[in-house]
Amino acid sequence: MANLNIRNKQERTYEAIVIGSGISGGWAAKELCDLGVKTLMLERGRNVEHVKDYPTTNMLPYEFEHRGQIPEDIKKDNPVVSRCYAFREDAMHFFVKDQEHPYVQEKPFDWIRGYQVGGKSLLWARQVQRWSDLDFEGPARDGFAVDWPIRYKDLEKWYSHVEKFAGVSGFKDGIDVLPDGEFLPGYDLNIVEKHFADQLKKHYGGDRHLISARCAHIHGNVDFYAQQGRTMCQNRNLCQRGCPFGGYFSSNSSTIPWALKTGNLTLRPDAVVESIIYDEEKGKATGVRVIDRLTKEVEEFYADVIFLNAAALNSNLVLMNSTSNRFPNGLGNDNGLLGKYVAFHNYRAQVSGIHEGHTEYTTSGGRPTSGYFPRFRNVHKQETDFLRGYAAGFSASRGVRPNTEALGMDLKNNLLNPDQYGPWYVGSHMMGETIPKESNYVKLDPTQKDEWGMPLLSINIDYDDNDEKMIKDYQEQMSDMFEKAGFTNIRVNDDHRRPGLDIHEMGGVRMGKDPKTSLLNANHQLHAVPNVYVTDGASMTSTSTQNPSLTYMAFAARAAHHAVAESKK
Amino acid sequence: MNRRHALRHIALISGGLALIPSCDFSSDDILAAYEKLKVTASQKELLGVVSNTIIPSGEIKGALDIAVPDFILVMVNDCYTEEAQGKFVNGLKAFPEFAGSGFAGLSAKEREAKIQDGLTLEGDDSEAGQKQKDIAFFLNNTKRLTIQGYMASEYIQTEVIPYSLIPGPYNGAVLISDIQKPRING
Numbered sequence: 086m087a088n089l090n091i092r093n094k095q096e097r098t099y100e101a102i103v104i105g106s107g108i109s110g111g112w113a114a115k116e117l118c119d120l121g122v123k124t125l126m127l128e129r130g131r132n133v134e135h136v137k138d139y140p141t142t143n144m145l146p147y148e149f150e151h152r153g154q155i156p157e158d159i160k161k162d163n164p165v166v167s168r169c170y171a172f173r174e175d176a177m178h179f180f181v182k183d184q185e186h187p188y189v190q191e192k193p194f195d196w197i198r199g200y201q202v203g204g205k206s207l208l209w210a211r212q213v214q215r216w217s218d219l220d221f222e223g224p225a226r227d228g229f230a231v232d233w234p235i236r237y238k239d240l241e242k243w244y245s246h247v248e249k250f251a252g253v254s255g256f257k258d259g260i261d262v263l264p265d266g267e268f269l270p271g272y273d274l275n276i277v278e279k280h281f282a283d284q285l286k287k288h289y290g291g292d293r294h295l296i297s298a299r300c301a302h303i304h305g306n307v308d309f310y311a312q313q314g315r316t317m318c319q320n321r322n323l324c325q326r327g328c329p330f331g332g333y334f335s336s337n338s339s340t341i342p343w344a345l346k347t348g349n350l351t352l353r354p355d356a357v358v359e360s361i362i363y364d365e366e367k368g369k370a371t372g373v374r375v376i377d378r379l380t381k382e383v384e385e386f387y388a389d390v391i392f393l394n395a396a397a398l399n400s401n402l403v404l405m406n407s408t409s410n411r412f413p414n415g416l417g418n419d420n421g422l423l424g425k426y427v428a429f430h431n432y433r434a435q436v437s438g439i440h441e442g443h444t445e446y447t448t449s450g451g452r453p454t455s456g457y458f459p460r461f462r463n464v465h466k467q468e469t470d471f472l473r474g475y476a477a478g479f480s481a482s483r484g485v486r487p488n489t490e491a492l493g494m495d496l497k498n499n500l501l502n503p504d505q506y507g508p509w510y511v512g513s514h515m516m517g518e519t520i521p522k523e524s525n526y527v528k529l530d531p532t533q534k535d536e537w538g539m540p541l542l543s544i545n546i547d548y549d550d551n552d553e554k555m556i557k558d559y560q561e562q563m564s565d566m567f568e569k570a571g572f573t574n575i576r577v578n579d580d581h582r583r584p585g586l587d588i589h590e591m592g593g594v595r596m597g598k599d600p601k602t603s604l605l606n607a608n609h610q611l612h613a614v615p616n617v618y619v620t621d622g623a624s625m626t627s628t629s630t631q632n633p634s635l636t637y638m639a640f641a642a643r644a645a646h647h648a649v650a651e652s653k654k
Numbered sequence: 655m656n657r658r659h660a661l662r663h664i665a666l667i668s669g670g671l672a673l674i675p676s677c678d679f680s681s682d683d684i685l686a687a688y689e690k691l692k693v694t695a696s697q698k699e700l701l702g703v704v705s706n707t708i709i710p711s712g713e714i715k716g717a718l719d720i721a722v723p724d725f726i727l728v729m730v731n732d733c734y735t736e737e738a739q740g741k742f743v744n745g746l747k748a749f750p751e752f753a754g755s756g757f758a759g760l761s762a763k764e765r766e767a768k769i770q771d772g773l774t775l776e777g778d779d780s781e782a783g784q785k786q787k788d789i790a791f792f793l794n795n796t797k798r799l800t801i802q803g804y805m806a807s808e809y810i811q812t813e814v815i816p817y818s819l820i821p822g823p824y825n826g827a828v829l830i831s832d833i834q835k836p837r838i839n840g
Binding site for chain 1: 707708709710712714716728729732733734735762763766769770797801802804805806807808811814815817819820821822823824825826827828829830831833835837838839840
């Protein structure tokens with residue numbers, strides 16, 4: 086590896102460096118740039134420009150050679166990513182293929198990644214529910230992990246800040262576990278989902294709710310979003326291809342072009358971060374060493390403040406690989422806890438059934454969201470034999486289908502005039518909190534390296550007894566609720582998916598009050614290296630049950646303002 | 655254009671040339687476009703007859719008019735496991751024995767009846783039984799892929815039932831009695 090630092094150091098010096106261009110990196114960069122900070126954003130993958138680099142976005146079904154299906158050869162070569170629901174013919178170019186970026190599975194773990202500008206913000210499920218203090222207080226109340234150093238009041242205005250800009254549709258539901266936010270008009274539940282919501286009210290005394298899930302889609306206030314070059318969601322449900330309308334929030338459609346327009350952002354794709362450079366004399370981080378993805382040349386960039394937003398497990402990897410005399414075990418890792426207490430969301434179980442009523446109704450059109458069950462277990466006190474609880478998705482659907490029993494002209498006429506309405510199908514999936522444990526960890530493989538000379542990440546993460554109990558409880562409770570609502574043919578399932586397929590891996594660089602038991606302080610600064618901020622999933626002390634991206638956005642915006650305030654002291 | 659498309663065009667051209675003088679398939683070239691299946695031109699023609707019996711021509715085009723057999727072979731070649739490919743091809747090869755060599759010359763109703771019978775064939779573990787199962791596998795998959803390839807074709811989605819990438823706003827309580835759709839006659 087030739088070190089070709091031919092450009093002078095001044096040209097490679099910025100005021101801030103953001104590592105990663107996904108949902109949290111995009112927010113860090115946008116806020117820094119809005120505050121006038123000259124910012125370099127490093128992304129390990131290729132550039133993906135909004136609209137221009139969405140090759141499949143307007144393709145019609147028949148234009149896909151396999152009508153969306155992934156060919157068997159690709160599946161065989163990529164067993165991990167092939168298990169992801171969104172890895173289909175229309176979006177496979179936005180996913181990391183197994184062979185390209187290997188990792189070590191000490192225990193089975195499906196690590197789903199998107200290495201490009203925008204990262205997984207192009208591919209996410211766009212569900213954005215706030216945390217409440219019932220989540221932040223969980224570890225302290227129930228005695229696991231460590232206490233969060235922040236509470237809802239610290240984050241509340243930042244939730245509002247990111248919601249307004251990103252565009253979040255929803256209703257003010259007034260539920261304590263799921264605080265209301267800055268919402269554009271919500272998407273209505275359908276008639277059977279409303280029926281279910283009413284039945285829950287009737288049978289559970291107001292403790293269990295079904296709401297329309299808040300989603301990061303533009304559903305109103307069009308003039309405001311026009312400033313970002315975005316417009317109304319068109320209900321296409323083709324989000325994973327990249328949206329030409331900017332109808333849903335992604336770094337590519339929103340924060341990155343916004344930051345570029347300020348003139349303060351330099352975007353550098355194809356820059357694999359090798360390490361964060363620590364200067365022992367100055368006692369702080371001074372820059373970032375990168376390896377060019379294509380030429381493998383090494384280059385260094387310098388800045389006063391560094392934001393690490395490489396996605397949860399890769400942020401762990403970067404810190405572990407940033408060693409020095411002062412930090413032989415990884416940057417900021419004085420207590421040896423870096424990479425430990427990783428957790429995720431338990432999505433293993435589903436419950437489905439049939440609703441025999443409302444046969445005179447169906448639905449039309451599309452919507453970008455569905456029903457959401459906020460957590461109802463162990464909310465105010467410990468009441469089950471497992472810790473914490475679960476949220477759940479829920480939807481009811483009904484379609485018209487052709488009769489395909491015949492052959493010939495009868496079949497043809499039936500296909501062209503579908504007229505058979507089946508029953509309403511109802512389905513739910515769990516989103517369970519898992520408990521961060523020291524035994525769930527990631528580390529650097531001692532010998533194996535990737536194409537860029539980076540150590541492979543070795544992953545050791547598993548379910549435990551708490552998760553098994555929670556699955557059982559979800560299946561029982563949801564079946565019970567289905568029965569009370571009059572649903573029939575109730576089936577419970579455990580798909581035994583591997584951890585990771587939830588794509589909600591979190592932790593390893595957790596926040597906390599005490600430097601002995603955590604890596605980051607209340608402002609997302611490494612305790613030992615305060616000019617390094619980690620504001621992505623790696624910083625999570627516990628996982629609660631909400632889809633986490635909104636919280637990362639709020640973290641990043643809040644920390645960026647903190648960093649700028651610090652620099653003015 | 656990918657290699658597959660190029661190969662398919664070459665196969666079509668050479669197939670066409672071979673047809674002009676002889677009109678038979680005695681040479682019966684293996685079609686290079688479906689390299690894992692090793693099907694011949696005559697087997698593809700038989701598949702065409704089967705799929706066109708499942709969805710025939712009429713006022714609106716049928717399966718063969720819009721190259722559905724080609725789609726079927728692409729899907730089996732690319733998206734099926736090796737085991738499923740074996741069953742499909744064995745079923746295709748065994749079909750003439752089951753349906754009779756004059757299958758293509760039968761009336762539409764007779765061909766439909768043969769296929770209906772074949773769809774429900776069952777067999778034991780004997781060699782003959784395996785053949786029965788393969789024929790049923792071949793026919794069920796051909797039927798499913800014919801329906802998929804036909805309905806998700808450019809022709810149907812542009813000229814017959816135009817497909818829109820924008821489905822319109824959601825209505826979660828539509829009275830079925832209010833829906834009016836014109837009858838499309840095949």
